[in-house]
Amino acid sequence: MTDAALTPLPEAFSCEAEIEACMRRPYPEVVDLMRRLPGDLAILGVAGKMGLALGAVAVAASRAAGVARRVYGVSRFSAPDTFAAVARAGVTPLRCDLLDAAAVARLPRAPLVIFMAGRKFGTTGEEAQTWAINMLTPARVCDHFAGSRLMAFSTGCVYPLVPSAGRGCTEATPPAPVGEYAQSCLGRERIFDYFSRCHRMPVCLLRLNYALDPRYGVIHDLAAAIWQGRPIPLRVPVFNGLWQGDAVNLALLALDAAETPASVLNLTGAETLSVRETACRLAARLGRPVRFEGEPGPVAYLNDATRLHTRFGKPRVPVGRVIDWTAGWVRGGGRSFEKPTHFEVANGTY
DSSP states (O other): OOOTTTSOOOSOOSSHHHHHHHHTOOOHHHHHHHHHSOSOEEEETTTSTTHHHHHHHHHHHHHHTTOOOOEEEEEOOOSTTHHHHHHHTTOEEEEOOTTOHHHHHTSOOOSEEEEOOOOOTTOTTOHHHHHIIIIIHHHHHHHHTTTSEEEEEEEGGGSOOEETTSOOBOTTSOOOOOHHHHHHHHHHHHHHHHHHHHHTOOEEEEEEOOEEBTTBSHHHHHHHHHHTTOOEEOSSOEEOOEEHHHHHHHHHHGGGGOBSSOEEEEEOOSSOEEHHHHHHHHHHHHTOOOOEESOOOSEEOOBOOHHHHHHHOOOSSOHHHHHHHHHHHHHTTOOOOOOOOOTTOOSSOO
C-alpha cells in the first residue's frame, strides 16, 4: 500500500469522480487497523457529507488488508440517489430511522460502529427535533450495540468560543456550549459516556472542526462568496480545517482510541487559518476582487488537535493545496453541495 503522503496529489479536479478518488485513499495505518480489529463495521448516518467517503475508505482498507469484512451504511436515505451511491462504494446500504427503536433493533450487531448521525442547521424553530435526534438516537444505538467498539462524531462547538489569537481548546478545556445546537451536542456526548460506563463499552468522541472539500466547507464558502461578488464577513476571523480525505482516515484510526469511560479527541488541522488571508489567496486564484465586511471579532471556535496528531499523525494534504483545488473547482463551475458551514456564526444560532 502506497502512503497517501507519498502519492502524487493532483493539481486540480475536472470532475467529482476525481475528488472522490482522491479523498478515498486509505492510510497504511488504516489498512493495518482494519487487519487488527475484528468483525464487521456499521456506519450510522452514512448519507451525510462525510459518510460515503468514510465508508469507501473502510472498504478499500479492509480489502487491502485481506479481510473479509462487511461494511454497513445505515441511513434513512431520504435523497433517492444516495442508496445506490453507497452500494457502488462497496458498502451495504441499510434503511433505518435511528429514532425508531424497533428499526434500530433490527440492525445487525456489528462489533465496530461509527456514529455520524446528527442535526445542526435548522435548529432554530425546530429545537425539539434537534434534541431528539442528537440525544435519543445515541441511547437507542448504545443499547443495541452494547458489546461493540464505537467512535462517535461530535463537534468543536461543545467548547467555548476562545480568543482568536490563541491556540484553541484542548481536550482538557471544560465544555461551555453556546446555543441549543451545541448544548444538544454536549448532551449527545454525555449519553455516549453514560452508556460507555454502563455497558463497559469502548467509545471515542471525536470533536471535528471542519472537514474541507471543494464542494463544501469553510474554504468553499469563502471561494463561492468571492466568485459571486458577496462580501466576506470577518466577525469570526480564524478557523481550523483539514482535507476530508485526511478527516475520514483519522476518524477510522480513532476507533483504536475508544476507551471506557469514553475518550475524547479533537480532529482538525495543525494550523489556525486566517479568514482574511485565505480569502485573499482564493481571490488571486479566482481572478476576482474580494470585499470584506465588519471588523474582526475577538473570539472563534478553535480546536487544538495535538493529542490526535501525536498518536495518529498530522493531516497529509496541505491546506494550501485544498485552497488551490477549491479555487479551481469554483472557477470551473463545479457543483456545490449548497450546505454552508455558517463558520461566521458566533452566537450559537443555526
